[in-house]
Amino acid sequence: xxxxxxxxxxxxxxxxxxxxxxxxxxxxxxxxxYWYRQAAGRGLQLLFYSIxxxxxxSEVPQNLSASRPxxxxxxxxxxxxxxxxxxxYLCAWSRMGEANEKLFFGSxxxxxxx
Amino acid sequence: xxxxxxHNHHVILSEAASxxxxxxxxxxxxxxxxxxxxxxxxxLQLLLKYFSGDPLVKGIKGFEAEFIKSKFSFNLRKPxxxxxxxxxxxxxxxxxxxxxGNKLTFGGGTRVLVKP
Numbered sequence: 712x713x714x715x716x717x718x719x720x721x722x723x724x725x726x727x728x729x730x731x732x733x734x735x736x737x738x739x740x741x742x743x744x745y746w747y748r749q750a751a752g753r754g755l756q757l758l759f760y761s762i763x764x765x766x767x768x769s770e771v772p773q774n775l776s777a778s779r780p781x782x783x784x785x786x787x788x789x790x791x792x793x794x795x796x797x798x799x800y801l802c803a804w805s806r807m808g809e810a811n812e813k814l815f816f817g818s819x820x821x822x823x824x825x
Numbered sequence: 826x827x828x829x830x831x832h833n834h835h836v837i838l839s840e841a842a843s844x845x846x847x848x849x850x851x852x853x854x855x856x857x858x859x860x861x862x863x864x865x866x867x868x869l870q871l872l873l874k875y876f877s878g879d880p881l882v883k884g885i886k887g888f889e890a891e892f893i894k895s896k897f898s899f900n901l902r903k904p905x906x907x908x909x910x911x912x913x914x915x916x917x918x919x920x921x922x923x924x925x926g927n928k929l930t931f932g933g934g935t936r937v938l939v940k941p
Contacts, residue, residue, distance in 0.1 A: 743927060754829070754915065755931040770928070801869065805927045812927050813859070816869040 713738035717802045717817030724824055730775075730789040732820050734802030737783065742804040744785040745814065746777055749799040761785060762807065797824045827852040827918050831932035839940050840908055846901040846935050848916030858899040859917040859929065860890055869915070875899065876921070886910070908941045 717734045724730060736742050743762050747755040757770045759777035767777050774793050778786045785802060802817040832847035850856065860872040873884025880892040890901045899916060916932040 745928075747931075754831075754933040755917075755929075757928055757930070760928055803869075813871040813874060814861075814927060814929065816861075818868055 713804075713815065715802065715804055715815055715817045717820060719820060720818065721821045722823070724792050724822065726794055726824055727791050730787070730792050730796070730822070732787040732800055732802075732822075734785045734787075734817055735783055736785075736804045739804070739806070740782060741807045742783065743807055743812075744779060745803040745805075746775075746785065746787050747801040747803060749801065750797075755801065759787070792824045794824050797822055827856070827920060827930040829916055829918050829930050829932035831914075831916055831935050833935050834933065835936045835938070837938045837940065838906060841905050842939075844901075844903045844906045844910070844937065846914055846916075846937070848899045848901065848932055849897050850899065850916075850918045850930075851897060852918065852920060855921040856918045857921055858890070858892055859919075860884065860888070860899070860901050861915045861917060861931075862912045863915070864909075864912045872901070872914070906937075906939050908939050910937060911939045912937060 714737045745760045746758040748758050749755045759769055761767050761779045764779050775789050800820045803814040805812040805814045829850045857876040859874045861869050862872045863869045872888055873882050873890055875882045875892045883889045888903050890899055892899050913934050913936045915934045917929040919929050
């Protein structure tokens with residue numbers, strides 16, 4: 712069966728520090744991968760999605776970047792965190808191809824930038 | 826671009842009461858529609874989805890949703906809730922014409938608290 716791992720679960724970082732959140736998927740190949748963010752009191756916002764290795768699309772301009780060095784690994788990064796980067800970050804995957812495929816979500820990372 | 830609005834941020838009700846959560850979307854083209862749920866301490870997971878056919882969709886745990894195209898709505902319903910339905914519910918939509926990926930646009934979510 713397929714599983715998705717996301718870590719760390721919580722993270723407290725000072726403003727200006729770098730960020731690296733990692734997500735890996737097991738039990739499937741060629742997944743579509745996604746990074747979502749949920750700010751307090753708001754819905755989930757799609758940040759990045761990837762349909763293949765080194766193929767990343769950014770949905771909103773921001774201080775963050777994403778990379779996919781391997782088929783089932785998706786990394787969210789920042790060189791210098793801002794206060795506004797605080798939020799709950801969710802990694803997700805779906806089967807490649809159909810737009811009606813459901814997403815499978817990770818457990819999320821609560822990031823607090825102080 | 827699509828947008829999704831959920832009318833209620835918080836809903837509190839008693840067991841056996843009926844539940845209806847509103848969801849409206851804005852998009853001119855053909856869409857796929859989803860409801861996701863996050864139970865306390867668990868991952869976000871799919872509750873039900875609509876992409877074609879009967880506009881009344883039945884999902885897990887007795888939930889159903891009706892797609893009304895003329896109203897751009899996809900409201901979620903359950904005739905009789907249980908304490909275990911306490912969760913946060915998210916409506917989501919994507920454009921069926923998307924060539925790659927399954928890029929969902931989510932609503933702001935509705936927190937439902939069912940009192941025993």
